[in-house]
Amino acid sequence: MKRYVSVAFRRLLTDWHKRKNPLLREVPFVMAVSDHGRMVITEICPEIARQGIAVGMTMADARALLPELKMVEEEKGLAQRLLEGLAGWCIRFSPELALCPPDGLIIDASGCAHLFGGEPAYLDHIRSRLGALGYDVRLGMADTIGTAWAVSRFGKENAIVPVGASVQALESLPPAALRLEPATLDRLRKLGLYRIGDFMAMPRASLQRRFGSSLLERLDQALGIREEAFIPVKQSVPYQERLHCLEPVRSAHAIAAALEELVGRICRRLEKEGMGLRTALFSGFRVDGKTVSLSIATTRPSRSEKHLLKLFEPKLSTLEPDLGIELFSLEAPIVEMQNATTGKLWEVFGKGDDAGLAELVDRIEEKIGRKTVLRYLPAEHHLPERSLKIAGAYEEKPQSPWRRDRTRPLYLLAKPERIEVTAPIPDYPPMNFRHGNILHKIVRADGPERIEQEWWLRDGLHRDYYCVEDESGRRYWLFRLGHYSESRKPVWYLHGYFP
């Protein structure tokens, strides 16, 4: 037996604007839409209704009654978007939801109400949760979508129609509760049929002749004689696979087998959808209630079983089964289109197997640590430590060419080391320098190459770099920090080794 809850938002857009913009909570405002050059009111707050303003009035008339009235222009399609968002949020009440534009939702509540302590409690819960969000709703619960819709809009507050009592519930409601077209409603009113009960028992043939088939269809749907299609909102299914174990699993072999099975399943699904995963989380739910998990990441979307298993492999032994794992799950929180980036890698590196290099990088990073495999690109800075930047993506190409006009040491010390220097006269290369315990006698030198601090980035002294060679041919990159001056002896540093 089916049960449906109809959620009717009284003022969907007004409530949403109030929720978004707290300033609007204090001032009287209406929603309006432009129609033939006039602004026509479409939604109003209840406080304003008492002052004689109604839906369908023009803005000019309303301002005559209430000069301080604010207006918000209705955005097209906003209501639909809001309903879709709310349907996603309402998934907590039931897994099956349908949109009911322009201002409602239908919840398939079959078998859900008892979880919340019965139908009245269920409706109270929905009402209060939506109320907490700032939405004023009317609810109706019945056997059919049609009756639920009718009582939520035309019945009492939180109307619950008992099972099999649709006829009694509908009898006293106006024909509009049947979701009829305005022309049909007009004709019914002209004939003096103000309640559904007035024509419910009339012969079907004459109803069909006078009002067309739509009236009968709506009536049958409301009474449950005819099935009404329920089109649930599609929830995106997360990339998650689960594997239950008959008995708690403890051995490394069994855990590896479980992982293999799950990776296989998720890869088949990714294959079908043309996607590849960027991160994956493998979790084991243990008998003692704890969860142990491992995560991996790839540099580009992958759905290769072999590769993903290889990434998990070094970590698998760290998963502690303790008393046993009874449920395994594998999730892929970040999934990307796979085809978008393939083939780019070797535009940089020349010909070769595209996936192979990316997989090698993944394996190394997974074992040694993230961000340990780096590629560098030239940056437009003069200071050697700033003249490189780490390439973000593997397909990124240099923006400016590599400079070959300036000699740079092959080994650059991360932190320049202090040296003691004997220099003959200012701005001449030094005669010798002492690094550690060794005295180097300088025979030849190039320089100085002055590199200024980039003042817009950092303050500091400039550096005068010299490439020097000692008597046995060993080459060093030295620099002096700042100028010579009377008061202060300049400090020299060793910054690198030339080949």
Add this chain to the structure above:
Amino acid sequence: MGGTAKEEILARLRREILSLQGGQAFPAEEAWDIGLDLGKGVFPGNVFPCGVIHEFWCAAPEEAAASGGFITGITRVLMKKRGAVIWVGRDVFPGALSFFGVEPDRFLFVRTKRLQDTLWAIEEALRYEGLAAVVGEVEALSFKASRRLQLAVEQSGVTGFILLRSAAPPSVSASFARWRIRPLPGLLDEALPGVGYPCWHTELLKIRNGKPGAWKIGWKKEAFCLITEEPRLFELQAGNRKAQVG
């Protein structure tokens, strides 16, 4: 007629022995021209051996820099055929590599901290056949580790360069060749000021199926050059400077 047949057989047998010893048997037409002719019989088959492990003993940072330069010069040729080079090491400055005619953005640098991670990363990279070369810097290389690396390249055909940065002389290893490269005073065309082109005292300490030796090799205009005559002495220049100072 008989003579050529005999030579062919000999060449074939040499190639077979080479492959048994862990080297790659290159057909003559595919020979890698490293641009370095060290003389007949130095390298097996007179071709710079690729697809093997070359070990470089670097007793000081200056020697490591010299070895690094020498290796980069070789990768320039290797990169023409295949894509990327992986360099497992800490302080290499990528901007310097362009001096040796390579594009530094085709190098991937792996920054490791522990020796075991370094060795693991080198081995893993060597197993992947899509690379031009793998350069690895280690502080120590046990026989077992060197054997693992040599076995990895025998399957993938990637050339591996291991910089052994330790002051102590290296122990026995399974590497195909062992080098030691020390800096020498630079090459200058005339007694011009400046440091000139880099020049190295290149020692081939051991090589399987080849002949060890020592050479003076320079790097000039993006190519190796073998120096046979004694380089010019620079006392003159040093004296000049002293005169200027005085």
